Amino acid sequence: MNPLALEGIRIVDFSWVMAGPMTTKMLGAMGAEVIKIESSTRPEFSVRDGMFSVINNNKKSCTLNITTPEGQEMIRDLVRSSHVVVENFSSRVLVKYGLSYETLREIKPDIIFVSASGMGRTGPEKDLLAYGSLLQGYSGRVGMIGEPNPALEAMGILPAWTDPITALWETTAILAAIRHWRQTGEGAYVDLSMLEATVALLPEALLHAALGRDVAEPRSTTETGAAPSGCFRCAGDDQWLAISVRTDDEWRGLCRVMADADLDGQPFAATAEARLAAKEEINARVAAWLRGRDARTVEAALHAEGVPASRSRHMAEIVADPHMRERAMFREIDGRVEMATLPWLAEDNWRGAFSPTPAIGQDNDYVFGTLLGLSAERRAALAEAGTIR
């Protein structure tokens, strides 16, 4: 087995913000060589802490002014020896700088060119300016999470969803294209729409609407077909316990844990159907019972009785969770705790290759010297002229 299955694949990465960088981070974790094209004059690249450093490891960084003819020529040279191009430019920029698929395929016919944009590269709305936060609304998901409010709180806008989801779709498409290339020698063009990437994950709402029906309950706050089901306040500072009871066994387990609440003596206790019909009342009883209780104690008791339940945990607790640590979801690298670079576990606790986020322009000599064959004098002259910057 070779976990670095993409060794030998070189990716030219023009992407910025979240979706593209998360994609190339994953591909880098599988062994691809990712050349990130940056510019030291642009703030989206020069500020490298926080989220940037989490999603830009496993890459080599070079700095290039792609608005100059020399910079564009260097890109074309780089593409000649590469296999994949990842971009999220506006349509106008792509053509203006000679970086469109049509141009690059003349240089490298079997290039895999992957374009991610808000609306996709075709259609009447292809040129609309679209931010990920607005796509949350346009895709419909904002209307399915929480209650609308002017502060946009707990409506699914944060943490980012559309971007990480787009990254997963983009990675899927690229892996399929690489397999196709390895088997046939043929490249491909992928035109990915972030709007479509988000909508494709909302089948329950779409299918109900297509049948002229409404979704019974929002899944963001409760589990359909379960009673009780919800997120309930417990004793202590901001402590919440999620509970979802679907089967008779789980119901009996809940009744044993909540013995003093006499749930099984109530008229709704007899059948699952009766409990679903009385869901609101059962949820209210559970909420009242939990309000002064310790979430951790009740959670343990529910687990012992086979009842699905979890405290609503935060990142600090998850990073410290022995289960997550044993599964190598987090590990210490050079004295710093890092999150796994791939969300699955292979033999020997392998979770993807990891190299730290590069300093901006860190690999200029490798990219422009080793890969493009430019002499040190020529590179110095290009830096002086502002092409390498």
Place this chain on the structure above:
Amino acid sequence: MNRFTRPPFRGPLSGLKVIELGSDISLAFGARLLADLGAEVIKVEAPAGDPLRREAPLTPGGESALFAYLNRGKALVSIDGGTADGWQLLGDLAGQSDLVLSTDDAVRGAEPDWAQRPATLVVSAQGLSGPSTGRPTSSFIQQHASGFAFHQASPVTDPEATPPVGCADWEGDMAGGLVVAIAALWALEAAAGARPGPLVDLSHEDLLVYMLVEPFADWQAGMDVTDRRRDPAKGLTIAGGLVWYLPCADGAVMVSPREDHQWARWCEVMGSPDWTRDAELCGDRVVRTNNAAKLQELMARWSVTQRNRDVVEAAKQARVACFPVSTPRDLIENVQLRSRRFFDDIRFTDGTVLPMPSLPFRFVSQRGEELARGGETPAPGRPDDGRDLLATLLAARDGSAERSAVGGL
């Protein structure tokens, strides 16, 4: 077609053979994506059928539309993996495949002992190893256990009144399906044909944690990720720029006129009310950020008198980023999605035809062949529709003993 005509492009994964075992939304969706990309996927159901066949919504004829969304394009067969013969038959099928995708239940919670099995991906709630494996859970519970719900309701003005909140729809499970597809394609390449192939352990909880890039970055930077209360000094800036949610006479819009030139044009869209000339209220981006809540109130007074489609159209003409908050019905009729042939039509045996999202990208081969989108295809049939396929497979062996393990044969 004659011998000079190339066969139609079936997708980049054409020729790949995949076996799917067990009932799980992420697993089924991931396998369907591979089928969409050209793989031949055989879904094995237990004799009672996949419980997801009963999941809402149902067509008038009683077929599950969700099941169809998850399983169209697959061959369906019925085998009882609980019997010795059935287990052996699954091993034979695995030996003829390039990938096995399974739930932990379907492979009895461990690495299957089939000598000729290919790369095998096992999906479970908390993974196959670790001290918390086996905790009772559900799709809803996983979103709370993974931290997704807590951080989706953070920061908020009043944590006491704002419980943690999960994803919309089946999103958490669907995202899991994407990771199933990615992990499967990686495992295929990593295995390089080895038999038995590597085992990949995929946990629902892990992949939800993986999505929490921002909370993890905050934790790494030493920030307090345990406190959900909003810091009023930080204003209402969302995701790097000002975004406002404006209720309309019908529905709502979201708008983000971040830069000064965009703001100037947005003011014209609103009819340039007097307050837009108050420099202390909205003079530049910093001022607008500080006054975001007050501006929301003033803009909402105007927007509630407008139809959302009129606001969006006027903003579009003014080149201001503005979109409606869509309803599911809006999406089915959306001109951009329709123009890109995003919806396939799925025909059920009772005659119902439902639009369903296809892959969210156009895939065009170097030869210019485009993966089909927007066509009509049949919904998946009954569990024993693959009986001919199974009969063919059984014919190649002395299959008399196995027939008892096969539904419908």
